[in-house]
Amino acid sequence: MSKNENPFKSSHYTAVVSDFHLCEGQGEDKRSPYWKRYKTPEFFFDSEFRNFLSHITEEANGKPVELVLNGDIFDFDSCMVLPEDAPYGISWLEKKRGLYPQEPKSSFKIRAILRDHGEWVTALREFILNGNKVVFIIGNHDLELHFPLVQKDIVEFLELPEDLKSHIRFCAWFYISNGDTLIEHGNQYDPYCLAHTPITPLIKKFNRVEVRVPFGNLATRYMINGMGFFNPHVDSNYIMSAKQYIQFFLKYVWKAQPLLLLTWFWGAAVTLFQAFVDLLRPALKDPLTIEDRIEDIAYKSNATPRMVREMKELAVHPAAFNPILIAQELWLDRAIIVGVVFFLIFQVFAYINLVFNLSLFYMFIPLAFFIPFFIFYSKAFKSMVHKYKEPDERILTVTSQITRVKRIVYGHTHVYRHEYIGSVEHLNSGTWSPAFLDVECTQAFGEKTYVWLKPGENKERTAELRAFEEGTSKMLHGKRRSVEREMEDARARYEAL
Numbered sequence: 001m002s003k004n005e006n007p008f009k010s011s012h013y014t015a016v017v018s019d020f021h022l023c024e025g026q027g028e029d030k031r032s033p034y035w036k037r038y039k040t041p042e043f044f045f046d047s048e049f050r051n052f053l054s055h056i057t058e059e060a061n062g063k064p065v066e067l068v069l070n071g072d073i074f075d076f077d078s079c080m081v082l083p084e085d086a087p088y089g090i091s092w093l094e095k096k097r098g099l100y101p102q103e104p105k106s107s108f109k110i111r112a113i114l115r116d117h118g119e120w121v122t123a124l125r126e127f128i129l130n131g132n133k134v135v136f137i138i139g140n141h142d143l144e145l146h147f148p149l150v151q152k153d154i155v156e157f158l159e160l161p162e163d164l165k166s167h168i169r170f171c172a173w174f175y176i177s178n179g180d181t182l183i184e185h186g187n188q189y190d191p192y193c194l195a196h197t198p199i200t201p202l203i204k205k206f207n208r209v210e211v212r213v214p215f216g217n218l219a220t221r222y223m224i225n226g227m228g229f230f231n232p233h234v235d236s237n238y239i240m241s242a243k244q245y246i247q248f249f250l251k252y253v254w255k256a257q258p259l260l261l262l263t264w265f266w267g268a269a270v271t272l273f274q275a276f277v278d279l280l281r282p283a284l285k286d287p288l289t290i291e292d293r294i295e296d297i298a299y300k301s302n303a304t305p306r307m308v309r310e311m312k313e314l315a316v317h318p319a320a321f322n323p324i325l326i327a328q329e330l331w332l333d334r335a336i337i338v339g340v341v342f343f344l345i346f347q348v349f350a351y352i353n354l355v356f357n358l359s360l361f362y363m364f365i366p367l368a369f370f371i372p373f374f375i376f377y378s379k380a381f382k383s384m385v386h387k388y389k390e391p392d393e394r395i396l397t398v399t400s401q402i403t404r405v406k407r408i409v410y411g412h413t414h415v416y417r418h419e420y421i422g423s424v425e426h427l428n429s430g431t432w433s434p435a436f437l438d439v440e441c442t443q444a445f446g447e448k449t450y451v452w453l454k455p456g457e458n459k460e461r462t463a464e465l466r467a468f469e470e471g472t473s474k475m476l477h478g479k480r481r482s483v484e485r486e487m488e489d490a491r492a493r494y495e496a497l
Helices: 046-059 092-098 103-116 118-129 148-158 160-167 215-222 241-254 260-280 291-298 305-313 323-329 334-353 359-380 393-403 481-495
Strands: 011-016 065-070 133-138 170-171 176-178 181-184 202-205 208-211 406-410 416-420 424-428 449-453 463-470 472-475
Touching: 011 046, 046 065, 046 118, 046 449, 046 463, 046 472, 065 176, 065 181, 065 406, 103 118, 103 148, 118 148, 118 160, 133 176, 133 181, 148 170, 170 291, 208 260, 208 463, 208 481, 241 305, 260 323, 291 305, 305 393, 323 334, 334 359, 334 406, 334 449, 393 406, 393 424, 416 463
Parallel strands: 011 065, 065 133, 133 170, 181 406, 406 424
Antiparallel strands: 011 449, 176 181, 202 208, 416 424, 449 463, 463 472
16 A cells, blocks of 8 residues: 555544553462562453453444554563563573563564453554554653564564555554544653653664663663562552652562662662663664654654654653662662661761770661651652653643644553643543552552544544443543552552451
């Protein structure tokens, strides 16, 4: 099909969903039945996805539907499966924390995910066979979709006839639906999770090519993957008070992972080092083909090359360029301060003990004076992880001007929204991820939400925020609360259990 024959140029009905975080199935761990319980097939929602596709097909009254999978549909960062007879080398770090983002290894991961989600694949295949279209927008957790081989694997698993393979499309980071709605995952405005160069996302490490992975995703790979009692899809699982951490440790972690602090420390150190070093590596690009790349992104996104260049310039500055800030976010600074203080006090005590025979008890006197200063320092630092996750009014306004739309749909934050900011209608499609407030996965967090675009009375499309449950959907009112407020409510519900 030529580029002039663009089946994605117009659409009457569009459904936008995001943040599925599909991953390989996790078997029961011998250390604890709650270790990564959220990844077990018990909590797969493949059958619900099938029912969802049937529902929106009925809603469209026989007309084709455009399904936009708006980023983080696959979670390559949480995928820990390893090949038995690999034709490539696997380092000790990969065995502990998952394969590197290299094309053959990413191909293995996507095939493992799709095999474990056979019903999801079958449902999507039937949806396309019925004449509907599917758009994959790449988010921060599925950056490995940039590899052509990974995209080919997905198309092969769908087993589509040749004439329908053109009904599936992969977009680099945004998509304009029907000329009236910009759909973007939204991670480009989050300094912890943005793709630094989405036009040229690959970097070269020695003799291998990898996708450049942002700091937030490296934290998932090297920290969360080794701390299986913490659910990465809802922050209340690992943002707790000191008392809650102690209770959590004694109840779940003590017997299964007594050296959790050591696991956290080396994982945080690797994250800090890898995030900073990767940003210093230049993007892998060919000046002879860069314009072809921009034109291809523009065509698949229903945009113009100028829009692509301007959208790229809106991205924020990566937080990983500030190693001190990253160390603070990872609590490495506090760990280093405590280590240095203990070392200095011990050295002074050892020196004094050469002259005076003192009890070890006296070491705790200077430590007691140190504790108030440490608490003051810890409370003085305010984490910025959530502050940038919802694009502000300036971003919305400029993005609207660039793409010539009045409606923008994001994902990424896992918090559904529908509101007007200035002249721009802003929606967030929320999440379908296996998010639970407790490690035992008995208290689900959030609803399975989506954005539904349909023709209005004056031929202009209207947008609705909906929640899907038990084969039907209901309208949701706009959500104007901040992410911080959302997490405060989540923590309050968790404490009330």
